[in-house]
Amino acid sequence: MIEVNIVGTGNVAWHLAKALGAQNRAVVMQVAGRTEASLEPFKNMARHTVSIEELTPSDVTIIAVSDDVIAEVSSQIPFDNTLVVHTSGYTAMSTLSRKHNKGVFYPLQSFSKDDTSINFSEIPILVEADNDEDEKTLRELGAMISNTVQVINSTQRRQLHLAAVFANNFTNHCYTIAQDICEQYEVDVKTLHPLILKTAQKALENGPKNSQTGPAKRGDKAVINNQLDLLENPDHKDIYNALTKAIHTTYGKKL
Incomplete structure (x- = not known):
């Protein structure tokens, strides 16, 4: 005992x-x-x-x-x-x-x-x-x-904690932004639920790098610019730009 x-x-x-x-x-x-x-x-x-x-x-x-x-x-x-x-x-x-x-x-x-x-x-x-x-x-x-x-050891645990911040805390904040956008434009956020679940499932089964999709990976500049125009919150614009740049850097698409 x-x-x-x-x-x-x-x-x-x-x-x-x-x-x-x-x-x-x-x-x-x-x-x-x-x-x-x-x-x-x-x-x-x-x-x-x-x-x-x-x-x-x-x-x-x-x-x-x-x-x-x-x-x-x-x-x-x-x-x-x-x-x-x-x-x-x-x-x-x-x-x-x-x-x-x-x-x-x-x-x-x-x-x-x-x-x-x-x-x-x-x-x-x-x-x-x-x-x-x-x-x-x-x-x-x-x-x-x-x-x-x-x-x-403490060093390894600190490194895992950093990874967990990206996998959980930052991801959850993106969910919050998605909910804010849905509420702003009066669309049902529940429509995103199957997508959220499938994204997690694909990341676990295939690896997140192999599962990336979207306009940033495709280098679709027109869609990116139009979506930036839809974002009224300056913080949301900054996050969108930062993530778009990071995806661009990872996959080497020209924007």
């Missing part, structure tokens, strides 16, 4: 608490958050506290907070020489306080607290630790909830 503390009450903390709490080989002992209100969703999962100083030692303490406060929160953990990990894709393991055995437990996924479709068994968990024993503990903990657990 692996005993776990969770520090944080955001999306990652919530889904980790749910996933780990459903296992019979792990137990969530305590959850620490800033306010009683933020801890309310966790009240039936574990003991909870608004004071990190009230945490008691566990096998693994998981810090699931924003990157810019990981170091500060780590320094406030009231016990030494136990395994403390963070869940960040970008932040180096060395950011954690020296008084702890340091590690990383990073689920590579985009989380929303109200997303009930999350299946942790399909989410890669990337782990890192200071020593073999702690690495083994994190691999065991990860294997309880995921079919894919990989050991990678």
Whole structure:
């Protein structure tokens, strides 16, 4: 049995608490958050506290907070020489306080607290630790909830996180722009749903570079200029131009 503390009450903390709490080989002992209100969703999962100083030692303490406060929160953990990990894709393991055995437990996924479709068994968990024993503990903990657990270092994890920003965050923002355009011209955005699904499917099956289509790849200057005229938002024009140029550079079409 692996005993776990969770520090944080955001999306990652919530889904980790749910996933780990459903296992019979792990137990969530305590959850620490800033306010009683933020801890309310966790009240039936574990003991909870608004004071990190009230945490008691566990096998693994998981810090699931924003990157810019990981170091500060780590320094406030009231016990030494136990395994403390963070869940960040970008932040180096060395950011954690020296008084702890340091590690990383990073689920590579985009989380929303109200997303009930999350299946942790399909989410890669990337782990890192200071020593073999702690690495083994994190691999065991990860294997309880995921079919894919990989050991990678902070540099590799940061590189994967960068790739994930393009694959997820930037792509999702393009979906937002597409929705804005549909709303502006009063056309049904749901008409795009089959296209969105097919684009992802083709990228996975054939590779994204082999699946690229569209006016930028074809070098269709007339269509590109007409579409730029349709865009009224200057930011959207900038994004369109930047992506068009990037596709042009990749495929070598003359514009």
